[in-house]
Amino acid sequence: MRRVLERYNNTAFGRFVLRNQKYAPILFFMGGFIFDTLTLGRIDRVYDTVVLCSHMTLLSITLYLYNTVDEDKWEGTFIKRYSEYFPLLIQFFFGALSSAFVIYFFRSVSLSKTMFFFILLVLLLFANEFLKKKISNKYLQFSIYFFISFTFFAFMIPTLIREMNTFIFIISGLVSLGSTLALIKFIYKSSPGTRAEVSPKKLFALILSIYLTINVFYAFNFIPPVPLALDTGLVAHEVRKENNQYIVTYEKSPWYVFWRKYDINLHRQPGQRVYVFTSVFAPTDLKKAVFHRWKWYNPETEKWEVTDDIGFKVTGGRDLGFRGYTHKKNLKEGQWKVEVITEEELILGVVDFEIKNTSEPHEEGIVQKSL
Numbered sequence: 001m002r003r004v005l006e007r008y009n010n011t012a013f014g015r016f017v018l019r020n021q022k023y024a025p026i027l028f029f030m031g032g033f034i035f036d037t038l039t040l041g042r043i044d045r046v047y048d049t050v051v052l053c054s055h056m057t058l059l060s061i062t063l064y065l066y067n068t069v070d071e072d073k074w075e076g077t078f079i080k081r082y083s084e085y086f087p088l089l090i091q092f093f094f095g096a097l098s099s100a101f102v103i104y105f106f107r108s109v110s111l112s113k114t115m116f117f118f119i120l121l122v123l124l125l126f127a128n129e130f131l132k133k134k135i136s137n138k139y140l141q142f143s144i145y146f147f148i149s150f151t152f153f154a155f156m157i158p159t160l161i162r163e164m165n166t167f168i169f170i171i172s173g174l175v176s177l178g179s180t181l182a183l184i185k186f187i188y189k190s191s192p193g194t195r196a197e198v199s200p201k202k203l204f205a206l207i208l209s210i211y212l213t214i215n216v217f218y219a220f221n222f223i224p225p226v227p228l229a230l231d232t233g234l235v236a237h238e239v240r241k242e243n244n245q246y247i248v249t250y251e252k253s254p255w256y257v258f259w260r261k262y263d264i265n266l267h268r269q270p271g272q273r274v275y276v277f278t279s280v281f282a283p284t285d286l287k288k289a290v291f292h293r294w295k296w297y298n299p300e301t302e303k304w305e306v307t308d309d310i311g312f313k314v315t316g317g318r319d320l321g322f323r324g325y326t327h328k329k330n331l332k333e334g335q336w337k338v339e340v341i342t343e344e345e346l347i348l349g350v351v352d353f354e355i356k357n358t359s360e361p362h363e364e365g366i367v368q369k370s371l
Contacts (some may be wrong), residue, residue, distance in 0.1 A: 279321030
C-alpha cells in the first residue's frame, strides 16, 4: 500500500493534489453535499436507510478508534498506521449525516418558528468545515456526536415502526442518550488518554444539557415533526377531485417570487369559498391525523384568532405526499394563515394569504393544475 501511495504522489495529478491539499476538505464537503442532494430522497427508501445507518455506524467505530489509537494493542496494525486520517473521517461522517438531515428537514420547514432548528442544522453543516483543528477536543466530539445521534434516531425510529407521536420522540431521545453514554463509557474504560483529558461529570452535564435543550425545542414546536413533511401548500379558488387527481385553481405568484407557487393575495367575490390544498409526505404505512388550523389576524387586538381546526387522516407511501384540502365560506377580508399541524400541535408548515374582496370575478394570473 505504501509503495502504491509513493507512486501516486510522484504523478502529475498526485503532485497537484499535494500542492492544493488545504482545499481538499471543502471540495470533499461540497461533493458529499451534492451527492446527498442527488441521491437521498425518501427517508423510508432502503437506500436512504442503509446509507444513514452505515454513516452512523462507521462514525461510532471511527470515534472509538480515534480515541483509543494510542493504546499498545494497536501498535503495528494498519489502524495505527493510518490513524492520521481518523479526524478527516470523523469530519466526513459529521458532514455526511448533517447534510442528509438538512435535506430531509428542508422538506419539513416553512417560514415559521420551525425554521430556527433548520438554521441550526445548516450552521452545524458549515461549521463542520472549520472543526478540523479542534476535532481532537473530546467534549466537542461527543457533543456533536450526541446531537447528530439524537437527530438520526428521531428520523429512523418513527420510519421503522411506522408511528409518530410525542412518546416516540421521547423514546428516540432516550435511545440516543443511552447509546451515546454507552459509547463514551466504552471509550473511557479503553483509553487512559481519554480518562486523563475528560471529566465524566462535566461531559455528562454537557450532553444532558443538549438533551434537555432539544426536548425544550420540541415542546415549543421549534422542531418539525419529522419524518412527516409538507410537500405542497397553497390557497386556491377551487379544488375538485377527478380520476384520483386533484384539479386546483389558484392565482399564481409573480415570476420573481420563485419560491412560492401561489400569490398571497387572493381576490374573491363575497360568498365565494376559499380552499387550502396541501400534500403531506409520510413514510409508507405511517398513518397520522393532520389538521388545518385557520387563523385570522384581528387588526384591532393585533392578535391571530383561531376560527377552525379541520382534520383528516394522512396515509404514507406516495412520493408526492398525501393530498387533502379544507375550505371555508364567508371569510372576512384581511390577513389569514392556515397552519398544517399534527394532533400534538407540531407545525408541518404554514399557508399565508390575504383575502381581498372584488365585485367581479378575478381572472388575472389564474391557473388550473392537476396535483
